[in-house]
Amino acid sequence: xxxxxxxxxxxxxxxxxxxxxxxxxxxxxxxxxxxxxxxxxxxxxxxxxxxxxxxxxxxxxxxxxxxxxxxxxxxxxxxxxxxxxxxxxxxxxxxxxxxxxxxxxxxxxxxxxxxxxxxxxxxxxxxxxxxxxxxxxxxxxxxxxxxxxxxxxxxxxxxxxxxxxxxxxx
Amino acid sequence: xxxxxxxxxxxxxxxxxxxxxxxxxxxxxxxxxxxxxxxxxxxxxxxxxxxxxxxxxxxxxxxxxxxxxxxxxxxxxxxxxxxxxxxxxxxxxxxxxxxxxxxxxxxxxxxxxxxxxxxxxxxxxxxxxxxxxxxxxxxxxxxxxxxxxxxxxxxxxxxxxxxxxxxxxxxxxxxxxxxxxxxxxxxxxxx
Numbered sequence: 638x639x640x641x642x643x644x645x646x647x648x649x650x651x652x653x654x655x656x657x658x659x660x661x662x663x664x665x666x667x668x669x670x671x672x673x674x675x676x677x678x679x680x681x682x683x684x685x686x687x688x689x690x691x692x693x694x695x696x697x698x699x700x701x702x703x704x705x706x707x708x709x710x711x712x713x714x715x716x717x718x719x720x721x722x723x724x725x726x727x728x729x730x731x732x733x734x735x736x737x738x739x740x741x742x743x744x745x746x747x748x749x750x751x752x753x754x755x756x757x758x759x760x761x762x763x764x765x766x767x768x769x770x771x772x773x774x775x776x777x778x779x780x781x782x783x784x785x786x787x788x789x790x791x792x793x794x795x796x797x798x799x800x801x802x803x804x805x806x807x
Numbered sequence: 808x809x810x811x812x813x814x815x816x817x818x819x820x821x822x823x824x825x826x827x828x829x830x831x832x833x834x835x836x837x838x839x840x841x842x843x844x845x846x847x848x849x850x851x852x853x854x855x856x857x858x859x860x861x862x863x864x865x866x867x868x869x870x871x872x873x874x875x876x877x878x879x880x881x882x883x884x885x886x887x888x889x890x891x892x893x894x895x896x897x898x899x900x901x902x903x904x905x906x907x908x909x910x911x912x913x914x915x916x917x918x919x920x921x922x923x924x925x926x927x928x929x930x931x932x933x934x935x936x937x938x939x940x941x942x943x944x945x946x947x948x949x950x951x952x953x954x955x956x957x958x959x960x961x962x963x964x965x966x967x968x969x970x971x972x973x974x975x976x977x978x979x980x981x982x983x984x985x986x987x988x989x990x991x992x993x994x995x996x997x998x
Contacts, residue, residue, distance in 0.1 A: 659865060682865055684894060687886030694855035694887075698827070698862020701847065701988045702870070703995065706862070725852035725859075729984045 639806040645670035647774055648736065648799065651781030652707050657734070658682060659699045659706035661692035667738040667804045668709050675709075689714035693721035697731045705785075707734040712741065712757040713750075715796070722794055723764065732788035732795070734781075739770070739798040744805075761796055768796040771803050808943050810904045810966040811836045814875070816947040820954060821846070821873060824900075825991065827860045828875040829853070831911030832970035833904060837875070839971060842978060844990040850980050854884030857891055857901055864896035869996060871898050871954065878905040878919045879912075885928060891959065892933030900953045901934075901961045906968040914968060929961035936960040 649671055652660065660675045661684040662668060675683040686692050692708040699706040710718065715737045726733045740747070741754015761768045767787055769780050780797060788795040814837055826846045828834045834848035849856045860874035881888070881903050891901065907920035919925060926939040935958050940946045946964050953960035 659862070684861075684865065684890065687889050688884075690855065691858040691884065691887050691890055694852070694858025695862035695865070697855070698859040698864075699866040700862075701859075701984070702863045702866035702991050703988070704866035706866075721852050721855055725849065725855055728851055728980065730981060 640667055640669055641804055641806045642670050644774055644777070644803045645674065647777040648771070648781070649674040651778045653680075654778065655707075655734070655781055655785045656705045657707045658704050659684065659695070660709060661686055661695050661706065662709035663689055663711070663714050665711040665714070665738055665740075667740070667799060668711070671709055689718040690721040693718055693725050693733065696733050697725050697729065700731050707736060709736050711738045711753075712798075713753045715757065716753060716760065719760070719764070722766070726794040727764075730792040732785070732792055734785050734788055735794060735796040737796055737798055738804065739800050742801055744801050757798070766794055766796050767791070768798060770798045770800050772800040773803065777803070808941060808946060808964065808966050809969060810906065810964075811840075811971070812943055813904070813946050813964055813966060815840055816943055817950045820951065824871045824873045824954075825863060826873045826875065827856050827863070829856045829877050829880045831877070831974055833875050833877060835971045835974045835976060838976045838978060844986050846983075847987040848978075848983055853880045854887065856880060857884060857887050860899055860901065861887075861891055861894065861896060863991075864899040865894060867991065868896070868898055870991075870994070872896070872900070874899065874901045876901060876903045878903060878907060878917050878925060879909045881925060882917055882919075882923075885932075888929050888932035888934065888961070892929075892935075895935065895959045897958050899959055900950065901929075901959070902950065903961060903963045904966050905963050906966045908968045910968050910970050911974060926961060926963040929963075934959055934961045937963070939963040939965065941965045
């Protein structure tokens, strides 16, 4: 499976350096290494979800309790979590850090991923969620740190898109 | 059993706990009995109260967490029961007030009115302790036992479909949210 181990390691290191202690996730191909790293790390609590919207609740609870967390999901999972993001994350001003694998972009071979890829950025814009793309290894750590800084200063959800050029090696 | 009476019956025990409620009647009734800084009312995002409770319980295992859920809300996040059971926070009591209706939205019947059994669903999801209670004293004693059990419990309380006259209170959402987070910060174990 050509999911990049080195890029996944960089993303995971960025989360650790940002002080993240709880990660919620639903398995998706591009996230396999990240999920395994969270699982193998005794300092991290990994919460495997049935549906992504639960992760909004878990991160909200963790934040109110004073613990930093992040959500790992596919863009279709982001689409499935929108009411929670709006009616919990935004309504209650929760600094959600969302890492979203941006499936369905140029190079996508799975036909079923293509609709979500076309709408994800538009939906993020419509929801006024600040986001940036993680495309190259050299800016991963800095962008995760900056995204979390804005999430906390604005007290709002933010998103980072894990893009094909970063996550997939072929 | 009326839900307001049930909440009143356990109110003294809620003082030392951390409480997350759903929106609507549960939030309004608890506030009418008396708001405390350790109460957080999730006034929207139906279904997520149990997930918020799980997040708090995992983040702060030293706290005793109580979630006051409802049938309509829980039915929107049944998958969350499997997550709750999977991580089995031993410091969480999950109370579900089941009035078999979406009372705050006009009283439309939910699936528990036609036989869906939330305690059985919770048990099937893997929650180690589950029960359904119908009378006030039975509820109070089951709640006390759940708090003392040291294990995850889903307690379904069958209640009448009656609620308060009004649902909006004078506690603003963000005031509640920041006060609650401050309270949890103040309760951090001293180094």
